[in-house]
Amino acid sequence: MKTRGFACTSARAPLAPFSFERRAPRADDVVMEILYCGVCHSDLHWSRNDWGWTVFPAIPGHEIVGRVIEIGFKVKKYRIGDHVAVGCMVDSCQQCDQCLKGEEQLCREGNTGTYGGFDRFTKEHTLGGYSKHIVVREEFVLRVPEKLDLARAAPLLCAGITTWSPLKTWKAGPGSRVGVIGLGGLGHMAVKLAVGLGAHVTVLSRTPDKAADAQALGAHALLVSSDADAMAKAANGFDLIIDTVPVKHDLNPYMPLLDVDGTLVIVGQIGPLAEPSTVPLVLGRRRIAGSPIGGIRETQEMLDFCAEKNILPECEMIRMDEINHAFERMEKSDVRYRFVIDMASLEVA
Numbered sequence: 001m002k003t004r005g006f007a008c009t010s011a012r013a014p015l016a017p018f019s020f021e022r023r024a025p026r027a028d029d030v031v032m033e034i035l036y037c038g039v040c041h042s043d044l045h046w047s048r049n050d051w052g053w054t055v056f057p058a059i060p061g062h063e064i065v066g067r068v069i070e071i072g073f074k075v076k077k078y079r080i081g082d083h084v085a086v087g088c089m090v091d092s093c094q095q096c097d098q099c100l101k102g103e104e105q106l107c108r109e110g111n112t113g114t115y116g117g118f119d120r121f122t123k124e125h126t127l128g129g130y131s132k133h134i135v136v137r138e139e140f141v142l143r144v145p146e147k148l149d150l151a152r153a154a155p156l157l158c159a160g161i162t163t164w165s166p167l168k169t170w171k172a173g174p175g176s177r178v179g180v181i182g183l184g185g186l187g188h189m190a191v192k193l194a195v196g197l198g199a200h201v202t203v204l205s206r207t208p209d210k211a212a213d214a215q216a217l218g219a220h221a222l223l224v225s226s227d228a229d230a231m232a233k234a235a236n237g238f239d240l241i242i243d244t245v246p247v248k249h250d251l252n253p254y255m256p257l258l259d260v261d262g263t264l265v266i267v268g269q270i271g272p273l274a275e276p277s278t279v280p281l282v283l284g285r286r287r288i289a290g291s292p293i294g295g296i297r298e299t300q301e302m303l304d305f306c307a308e309k310n311i312l313p314e315c316e317m318i319r320m321d322e323i324n325h326a327f328e329r330m331e332k333s334d335v336r337y338r339f340v341i342d343m344a345s346l347e348v349a
């Protein structure tokens with residue numbers, strides 16, 4: 001099927017209008033009209049080939065919310081008109097131990113990325129959500145609960161699940177003490193979700209000027225990491241610290257904050273770290289861990305939880321043709337806290 005989107009044709013080219021074909025739906029496919037798409041930091045990295053494996057022309061976007069407009073004859077869960085969503089993956093082997101556990105993000109064969117992946121049948125390069133339509137197999141389509149505001153739900157599909165998954169893995173809830181480093185797209189969701197789960201939540205920031213923002217998001221405290229006294233007093237005070245900082249940084253100041261068996265989990269950065277010391281790790285039986293997105297079942301759980309608790313990302317809506325400017329602003333961390341593209345604007349772009 002013919003459709004349109006915004007693509008970049010090289011690492012230096014801005015995103016621009018682009019016409020292309022989506023595959024004809026297979027028996028188990030859902031065809032979606034995309035209504036909203038969130039703008040993730042990965043979209044920027046992918047468009048500019050920062051990781052070195054971008055295939056051009058590239059269409060980013062993996063926080064997708066839309067409406068079903070067509071279904072394959074074997075599709076059971078969805079009907080035309082349903083509000084649905086797609087996150088960072090559109091397929092996996094469906095047979096390995098991880099897939100069978102519902103941890104498709106950890107598929108032994110690698111999951112198929114919503115963009116930058118390769119279709120398991122046609123081997124075509126996958127193209128993301130900065131477009132009018134997308135075709136996705138039923139198993140990777142999520143249901144958007146009726147109570148959830150469609151326009152603001154999109155960032156849950158990457159920023160939401162990426163912070164929800166470690167909160168669930170390390171059992172955050174009433175009585176647990178959660179710290180969040182970095183207050184961007186991921187960090188602000190980590191705060192809201194951890195608060196929703198009943199944890200005591202502290203934002204860790206280099207400067208005190210984040211206090212009002214942290215409080216507005218529902219955090220219970222702010223710990224200023226450049227304040228040596230405050231950091232010393234907070235030693236052993238956390239069960240889980242979610243580190244959402246997207247650039248190379250030093251973990252050493254944070255390790256003493258973890259209690260025995262506490263975990264610092266990295267969700268924001270892919271690349272080298274400054275050298276961590278093993279002393280606080282070994283002596284305090286502390287852990288440094290990593291965590292990607294979650295599985296499909298877990299993502300649905302998170303969407304249902306957000307609907308029930310009325311937890312929504314803070315979004316700044318943009319038109320499709322404002323995307324290049326939005327990327328520039330994201331690079332300066334000038335967004336509170338996630339851009340979302342209103343895909344209706346693609347008609348006029």
Ligand SMILES: [Zn+2]
Pocket residue numbers: 040041042043062088158159
């Ligand atoms: Zn993302």
Ligand SMILES: [Zn+2]
Pocket residue numbers: 092093094095096097098099100104106107108109110
């Ligand atoms: Zn698998």
